[in-house]
Structure formats: C-alpha cells, structure tokens
Amino acid sequence: MAKAKTKKKPKKKIKVDKDQAAERIERIFPILKKTYPDATVSLDFTNPLQLLIATILAAQCTDKRVNIVTRDLFKKYRKPADWANAPQQQLENDIRSTGFYKNKSKNIKNCCQKLIDNFNSKVPDTMDDLLSLAGVGRKTANVMLGNAFGIQGIVCDTHVIRLSRRLFLSENSNPDKLEFDLTEIVPKRKWGGWTMFSHLLVFHGRAVCKARKPDCHACPIEKHCPSANNPQLW
Ligand code: SF4
Secondary structure, three states: OOOOOOOOOOOOOOOHHHHHHHHHHHHHHHHHHHHHHOOOOOOOOOOEEEEEEEHHHHHOOOOHHHHHHHHHHHHEEEEEEEEEEEEOHHHHHHHHHHOOOOHHHHHHHHHHHHHHOOOOOOOOOOOHHOOOOOEEEEEEEHHHHHHHHHOOOOOOOOHHHHHHHHHOOOOOOHHHHHHHHHHHOOOHHHHHHHHHHHHHHHHHHHHOOOOOOOHHHOOOOOHOOOOOOOHHHO
16 A cells, blocks of 8 residues: 655745854864765766766666666767767666666767767766756766866765755755855865765765654764754654
C-alpha cells in the first residue's frame, strides 16, 4: 500500500544579520577546514568534459551511484562527438540507473553538440558560456568553474541550502538568491574561498548536520550555531 504522505511543516522564519553572519563564517570556516581537510568534489573525473557529464548525471542522484556508472561510461565515450553521435536509446540505457535518464541523455547530447558547434569541442570556462549549454544551471556551472577551472564559485546544492539556513547565513533557500547572499559574506579566496566553503558545507551536511536529525552534540561548530539543539529551526 502506498505510504500516506506526511505534510511538511512550514519552516520557521529566520532573521539574518549580514554582519553577524560574516563574523560567524570567520569562526566556522577554519574549524570546518580542520575537520574536513580532504573536502573536495565527490564526483570522479579526469578532465572538464567528464566533470560536466558527471554533474549533469548527478541531478537527483547520489555522487556514489554516478561514480559507479561513469567508471565504464568514460571508457566508452571520450570526446564530445562520442556523446553527441550516440544513439539516444543506447545512451539512455547506459545512464538509466542515474534516474531521469531520458532528459539527461537528451541534455548530454545537446550539450555536447553545442560544444562541437560553438566551442571547438572544448568545455568553456565562463559562467555565461556554461549556462548556454543544455542541462547546465548555475549549480553545475559553479561546480565546473570551481573544480575544473580553479575559478571561485559557490555551489548551492541541498546541503548548502540547508546548512546556510541552520547557520543563519541567509534567509533565502532559492539557490540563485542564496548564492548571491553567500558571495557577499564568504571570503572569496581565504581558506580556499567560495569553492572550498561549498565543499565543507556539503561534507558537514553529509557527516553531521543531516537533513532529518543533525547530531549537534557531535558538531565541531555547535557553539557558533544559532540552530544548535533546536529542532524548530531544522
Ligand atoms: S549545531 Fe547542529 S544544526 Fe548547527 S551545524 Fe551543527 S549539527 Fe547542524
């Protein structure tokens, strides 16, 4: 029998003071950096094209599953032309287990065709050019900038959205607005900058500050967190 849907409780409204949020970041950033010294992108890749494809596949799918799928996939498809010319049905079958495979395969083919047509078969390294590719939104573009090209970018994924709220860094859960808020208060280069800050929030969100039940007592930034031990704010 289908499980009855439980109604999501509306989140309590929070009020963020930008200066205090910036000070909080100054305190928590080094602690998180020490806690997760190896924080980095969890998708496996050896070149920008592989990261682009992996990031498109990672929508609504775990990085772990994507890494399993891409292990063989990246041996089969190496250049943009390999992806663009692959029969739709074949590509769908190859990426099926990542979910939403029809849309993802269409996006990958269109994206790679555009790389061939407009970018000399290379992945571009600017936000505007990346956004012109099928299947690429600001989140994917920032993953690319930060991890394939060494250009600072804040990636607003589900962990970053949840933790930014719990840590009173922003009142916005809309990823585009949140990204803008965070760029105003996170140091762009210090301690690894925007890209590292995103990795750290993702690592902390996976390990301790989990969606359903954050482990505040085990949290190294507990004393700096306005939501610590307060389920109403989770
Ligand atoms: S104290 Fe709790 S709510 Fe705050 S960051 Fe740590 S785990 Fe998350």
